[in-house]
Amino acid sequence: MGSSDTLTETLHTVTGIKIPELRRQKQAYEHAKQSLLEKAQNEADSRKRVQLLLDGSEELPGIKDLRSHPLFNIDHLWLFVEQARFDPSISEQVLADYENTVRNQLDAETAKYDFTELYGDLVKEWTSSNNANATESESGFAALGHEDMHQQRAALEEYVFNAKETDTAAINAYLDEIFTNNLSKEVVSAFERLRSQIKDFQTNWDRSSHFEAEVVTRCIKNILDNGVISDSKRSALRGFLENEIVIGEIADAMSIRMAARNSFALDGPTIIEQRRQLNGRCLFYPDEDLLQMIFLQYIGAKWAIELKRALTEFTFADGVLKSASGKLSKQALRRRQFFLGKGPALQRHSVEYQNHNTWRADIFLDQLPDGAGYDWMDDEDKPEYGYEESNLPKNPRNAQQLLHRIQAYLIVRRKLKMDTAVIRSDFKWFGPSLPHSSIFAVLRYFGVQEEWIHLFKKVLEAPITFKHDAPDSAPRVQKRGTPVGTRLTTFFGEAVLFCVDFAVNQKTNGAKLWRMQDDFWLWGDTEVCSKGWDTLTKFSHVMGLEIDEEKTGSCQILAEGSDEQANANANLPSGDLVWGLIKLDTASGEFVVNQAKVDVYIEALDLRLKASNSIFDFVLAWNLYGCRFFLQNRRWVDVSTTRQQTHELLETLRRIQSRVFPLSNGSVELHLKRMIQDRFGVSDIPDGFLYYPPVLGGLGLENPFIYLNLLIHSTAERSEKFLETFFENEEKEYCSRKQIFEELGRSNGSSGQTVDSDVSGDNPEKNQSRRAAGGFPEPIGDWADLQDEPFMSFEEFVQHREVTSSALGMEYASLFAEQYQPEIKIVKELAVGIDYRSQAEARTRWNNYEKWVIQLYAKEMGARFGGLFAIKKGLLPAGLIKMLLESRLTWKN
Template sequence: MASSDGLSETLHAVTRIKLAELDKQKKSYEVAKNTLISNADVEVDSRERVRLLADGAEKLPTMTSLKDNPILSLKNLKRFTTQAERDPSVSEAFLADYEKAIRDELSVQSNKYAFATLYGQLVNEWISVGKAPDNESAADWIPVGRDEMHKQRATWEGYVFTAKETDTAAIKSYLEDLFTNSSSKEVRARFQELKRKISLKQENWDSSPFTAHVVSQCIRTILRGDVLTDKKRSTLKDFLGNDIVLNEIADVLNMRMASRASFVWEGISTVEQRRQLNGRYRFYPDEDLLQNIFLQYIGLEWSTVWKNALIGFSFNQGVLKTPSGGPTEEETRRRNLALELEPVDYKSWATSKQSRRRHGRTALEKNLREHWKDEIFLDQLPQTRFEQRGGYNAGDKDGDTRKSPLWVIQKLLHRVQALIMIQRRLGKDMTVIRSDFKWFGPSLPHSSIFAVLEFFGFNEEWLQFFQKILEVPSLFIDDAPGTEPRNRKRGTPIGVPIASFFGEALLFCLDFAVNQKADGARLYRLHDDIWLWGGVDTCVSGWSALTEFTEVMGLELNETKTGCAHITSNSAATPAKLPAGLPSGDVVWGFLKLDPISGTFIINKEKVDLHIEELTLQLKACKSVFDFTQAWNIYGARYFTTNCGRIANSMSSEFLDSMLETFQRIQQRVFGATTTGGVGAHLKQMITDKFGVADIPDGYLYFPIKMGGLELQNPFINLYLVRDRLSADPKELMDKFFEEEETQYENAKKRFQSRKDARPAKLKDVEFPTFEEYTAHREYDSSELAEVFEKLMDEPVIDEIDVRGEVKEALGHTKAGRSGWTSYEKWIFQLYAKEMIRLFGGLNIVEEGLLPMGLMDMLKQSRFKWQG
């Protein structure tokens, strides 16, 4: 259920007042309406009856003023009624229609009040369920994953409370071979510069960095994560609005920073075990808020310093190796002379975007290199101290200054898919490896962390400070009274910047090792989620470097998430045999699996079915309508959609149809294959059983909360919005590329030959390349191939719903107007508008100001507590 811990009593009180006022208005309206109708019913004269209804309706205490009704004009009706006194053209049939319009409008207002009352009942139900003791509903709850919960806790404790002493001498020797004893003088020189930067930062560390502004910025970054309980989140939000409190906090934290050398962990770190939708449990620390803000700042500061220092080190010319396979200098020179092009160093990290615009050429290899530099390299570390970035599970948010990790990994999948498609059409094989580390955060040996930091120049004072915040006394929130806390001896806490700093300090060494030992390969690593692709030899060398690092640092690879696919250029009927030196297993992410035969991602139905079972149990555990809606939106719609992947042009309409079939199967399995209506029909029945309200319109379920709806999500709609824009066969883009490439070659050859006599003497002997030479290094010198890649990477343009007629008119009278709605919302409006306008006189079920929107915003923002 949605947690109500963070909902203030003030908000509850305001909600109660609003709902009580709404109920009072409803009763007043119904009494006045019934009196008006009774008086009208006894009037025999039709003209007088219509006039009576029009005059009376205008004075009723309606939810929305009938004078402002865009569909029904009472003023006009009264004028037409006066006209009918003498004008025979205004017939009895006309008057009957006018009378029906007024009576329908009176019913519309009753409908609005009825569903406003229902809304109040749903809110009160949710509040009461949220405040009920857990044991009240225990009898109805089927334990989900309870055995797994205990098993995972035991595993976590086995890592965290048991030290693993790694061979620090071996780690030092390994790092020396990589950096200080490198065969590259550029690496050796730049590494010394890197150590000087770290040393300089320690010497000049600001011992009084906190101001009210810095404290508030730290709080905002904390609130972006999901570590805190709702109650503590509410407390921090209260801090933001109080400069006196912020300044007092800043003073205390500056005192703490000045005495950093004698820092002592205050209190106990309480651990809360929370179930994630993927079935894993995470172990969140619950600590003192001042200590939380203090460590947030230190983590953010070191993270940004570390990232900037490593960028400065890595992207200096000659430090990172570039992949082999590109054209030689002589081949490039001859091509540029023949095609009359200015030279561009495609292998240089330093080639500027301005330079590429000037030359008008961006090759595929350059695209890949810059993507790795800008979006993949040290992805977990912030680019600026207080950047606004959503968490992995949160997706992108308004005000973000950087794309979320979820967006980055989804686009990485698009990249893999597009590259496979291109490589196969170019007649090349491609190998893809995916892996991650087993229990990476909890299993990180402290000795390995300190060995790496010491090697990079961190002094003893900072190493001791880091040890104090890593080896904190901890207790589980549900431990029995009197349980003695235990000091952590391994691993890092989850969801805090200092943990990202420690993790990236180690894993940067892996990135660098793979690059140096695998012929310039780029390891696509997001936290500990690892992707590596390219030729077979490159992947074998890269995998060897990865396993060597794993052993030296005392880590373990996760076999269940480790896999390799070798995709050949021919369309074989069976998967290619993996060369020696590569891992076995499938390449998977979420509900996707890379098919080595087709070279495309497909949906893993077995894994989907496991989550369908879990979704069913979670929905059954919901005790309120709002909880059910929230659980469906998060799990049944968002989670399944996310794990099936975002749609890109590299995916065919056949893949999208498989997603639609998946969502159809989810509804059939959860709500019964023989019933119609799916989740909507189930929710309607749930409301009817609880509150006795029948004939609930579909629009009420799916319309936005701010319009009085429940905002139930429909995962089909966003797929249908792009379905007609996808190609049945994305490979057609490569067919077109080959045709245009041949034409461009012939045109360039004719142009070269036509200028033969006009060329300078030193160019007289230059021969135009053969077609094989012209196309030998497309990845390095064809901007057209790069354009094909970008088109395959792009997400299809939404095919906007055509809003017309009364729906268009009704949207114009909503608060957001006609253009302030998403394509998804417009589809919802158009789909259900006819019934909603009939029942409610427009698209607003209840006027926004009458709803407890503050409470509903808190509902959507509060952490959902999954059962089991």
């Protein structure tokens, strides 16, 4: 039984124990309350009646906390009533208000008992009907996707059990072209060093003591963090971590196995389990021997670290990676140096400089871990290559940041009146489809020796069975694709895909392939993207990979007056450029909601909600599919988002709910209230009970409209004045530099700039005047061809802004500024009402979304329950409910 199943069973049992006690207390309270109200009914004097209710309320069971209640102070009310005993200024109307206050509070306690009982019934329904594997979070919905699951398994088997032999000679020739036969001597030299490093790594392997107890511990923790093993294996590994003797024995066994690695053999077949994910697709998870898993995890991590180190040193060695400054010809660069006194063409903080730094820090080989002592196991929970087929990127958060960058880049380029092309594509079933022959060809080319190739071959050719097959099903040998969920998987995949990263850079003279696993993006000038696409298609052909046409598309955003026919002939992939529920619009150059995809999403959402077996199932399904899934699979609202785009998202949300809840006027809360009334006979349910967090006794239903409305006030209509100040300053800078150049030229007796002792530093006054304008003395050299040239034109001055302008880069950076959200403040009375401690503590407990929800429904909840808590404390296992809700809200993909 899995840990979530155990928690479900425990919650079911504890709730079953507590509900009878809840009903006993409710019955006792209602009996005493009714007796008190009957006594009050027989008292004609209004003051005495209020006094009777006040005194009697303190004796009611379950209402002992009225004296400390922040919204209802019985001590104060008693004093006011005592005043009325002699003071004629206390009118009958005031006494009637006091009486209503007491009666309302008594009724509020009744409401708390009623809704605590309802909450208990909802929990019982949930835990009774939903004991399925919580990892899937699918309940009855799983049955709806069996056909799709069978199709995906059939596709997987078609890949992994059928070898695809690629042409090793053609692969070597391809790699020779970009590495050892590269026209750049720096590339050839750096690649020789790379091979030497890989060789030294293998030579020194046995000089290290690999399996200390701490290393075993870190291996186990890393496997646990990957989330790809079964609950039973997870429990076993956690048991290992709690026993130092076991860890020591494992370390000894691993050391023996490492010494005999040349005769390594798998311990048995790998059992593959197919699990449904939130997007309706499936992942395939391995279940193999734990000691073998630890052994291969260590080897994979060591090789992955070494590969990243070697490839990083190679790529960023001087002269290896082509820069975007390559857009400038040598003569153009000379002219800028002569006229402007500029140093390096690629200026700090320029657009290209920032993109390069982000690419290097966040994109380049990001699947491979960095190594620093034992820190090589401290990963950031990044997804790994696995057997999956999905229409969504593997890492939504990184993809959203990438989309933000593309959108910002397009905004700048459109203002500069420049054409821009964007390509997005993917390799179809990359993990399962990667030919073993291609893996071995690349590894050998990088210098991996045959003893390691022999071991890797055994790992790649593992016998496989499927968990739900008949017990007597014979294992089949994997003949294609990488193993599932191990660090070796990323090692194999990144080794092959690095080759296309580097090839695109070389063939396009400096472009970067923005790749997350096998999902890749390329943008820039149309010609650059065309060459990049040629490179990608050639790579896929040589390596035996297939471009996924469903995920492939491009978009050209043309500047006003561009030659549409010329751009139409560019070699770019066909198809819309889509991601999740959005697509890039050619006309506006902005990401817009992909309404066709939304229609598909609506159908899936409707099926999932209808398959819910309980009210809590429905709430969780809505939170995951109707709220979080939608918000994850459209671009986050950011600084570069217009208010119009945000309104489009809000309108799309309204359309989704109108389609899914047609009988409830498009309202999820009305639909949920009807469900509760039909199943439990409870009506007149306050909205706050649905939306308040469970810690306040609510169901925790999430509202995506609130998430977007929190941000809408921080967005604005796209200002037509964006870059206006930049353009003005740019013209001023041009005029200033031109004036200085011409004045220096006249002082030297010519219209041009002479390179003499003035330039080399013997004339400090003239050098200082150049520096004051932001320029620098040009380097010493032969400038005879430029001596009589007039100062460069303005068009030449601004031609390569993305590379040469730090000022433009700062404007570009402003589009990535941290997004402002208006702080939602909880008023003092509510803050104390939420948390019976101090106001400051209460305020810091809640995020903006929760504060919004709490205050939106505070008046309704206060009137109904006499405060903000909808249920009686201690009568339900709130801690267990919170744990189970959180466990089933975990979104692995």
